[in-house]
Amino acid sequence: MPDPLVTAPQSPARLKRHLLGRTIRKLDRRGKYLLFELDSNELLVIHLRMTGRLTRTQLPLTTAEKPHLRLMLRFADNTALVFHDTRRFGKSFILAATGAGAYWKKLGPEPLESSFNRKYLYQALAKRKRPIKSVLLDQAIVAGIGNIYADEALFEARIHPLRPAGDLDAEEIQRLVRSIKATLRRAIRLQGSSIDTYRDARGRKGRFQETFTVHRRQGEACPVCKDIVQKIKVGGRGTYFCPRCQS
DNA sequence: CGTTAGCCCTGCTGGC
DNA sequence: TGCCAGCAGGGCTAAC
Numbered sequence: 001m002p003d004p005l006v007t008a009p010q011s012p013a014r015l016k017r018h019l020l021g022r023t024i025r026k027l028d029r030r031g032k033y034l035l036f037e038l039d040s041n042e043l044l045v046i047h048l049r050m051t052g053r054l055t056r057t058q059l060p061l062t063t064a065e066k067p068h069l070r071l072m073l074r075f076a077d078n079t080a081l082v083f084h085d086t087r088r089f090g091k092s093f094i095l096a097a098t099g100a101g102a103y104w105k106k107l108g109p110e111p112l113e114s115s116f117n118r119k120y121l122y123q124a125l126a127k128r129k130r131p132i133k134s135v136l137l138d139q140a141i142v143a144g145i146g147n148i149y150a151d152e153a154l155f156e157a158r159i160h161p162l163r164p165a166g167d168l169d170a171e172e173i174q175r176l177v178r179s180i181k182a183t184l185r186r187a188i189r190l191q192g193s194s195i196d197t198y199r200d201a202r203g204r205k206g207r208f209q210e211t212f213t214v215h216r217r218q219g220e221a222c223p224v225c226k227d228i229v230q231k232i233k234v235g236g237r238g239t240y241f242c243p244r245c246q247s
Numbered sequence: 248c249g250t251t252a253g254c255c256c257t258g259c260t261g262g263c
Numbered sequence: 264t265g266c267c268a269g270c271a272g273g274g275c276t277a278a279c
Contacts, residue, residue: 005256032273050272051257087256089273130250139274147272196258196271236252237272
């Protein structure tokens with residue numbers, strides 16, 4: 001049975017009941033949510049949060065695969081999709097096809113799609129007083145940017161994380177759109193960031209963390225101007241920036 | 248409506 | 264060297 005915390009607020013039994021005997025018809029993604037489209041027209045939704053890992057494995061599980069196991073989907077060919085999560089922050093739930101549209105409505109556009117452009121971001125930021133860093137992490141503005149990528153994109157765009165979002169001018173917004181897309185594309189090419197436990201579906205580490213410019217580099221020299229990278233808190237999140245490059 | 252603070256979790260880090 | 268408070272963070276809710 002799944003870990004009740006992972007299925008909450010739904011029960012583990014409910015998740016099992018909706019998955020038993022089903023076929024996964026299609027895989028998709030929306031923001032940070034992974035979508036498994038079932039032949040019942042329902043969606044199994046999984047969010048990995050910080051320490052979640054989703055891997056395909058042969059059964060039976062080895063001893064090494066048992067710790068922190070939160071959810072396991074066993075397939076007819078004796079393989080399984082296993083969800084490991086040390087901090088139990090990850091979530092999984094069943095979404096009815098009829099309710100799916102309403103659920104995803106609260107998410108902003110995909111950052112790598114053309115609908116996320118300077119025109120969109122300009123109107124989305126207008127009159128907002130929150131720090132730009134907090135706005136980039138707001139999934140209703142743009143879906144899928146996490147703490148690492150916000151820091152790296154703001155550095156590349158040379159924008160201070162505390163700048164009130166509505167104060168950015170058109171040129172800065174254009175730089176920001178470009179740096180967000182470039183940062184995410186680069187991170188995807190390097191298969192993500194493995195600071196902690198992240199591994200891809202084949203169990204491999206990402207390499208983007210090896211190329212961080214400012215994130216988690218407080219006290220080190222900025223790769224552009226050699227000034228010292230600073231760490232502050234913005235919206236409760238650790239935030240790293242170069243005080244000289246990012247004004 | 249816009250915004251912020253607090254909470255959930257647990258393994259690791261940093262400071263003493 | 265050993266201990267333990269505090270950090271890490273995405274998204275939700277409550278409160279202002």
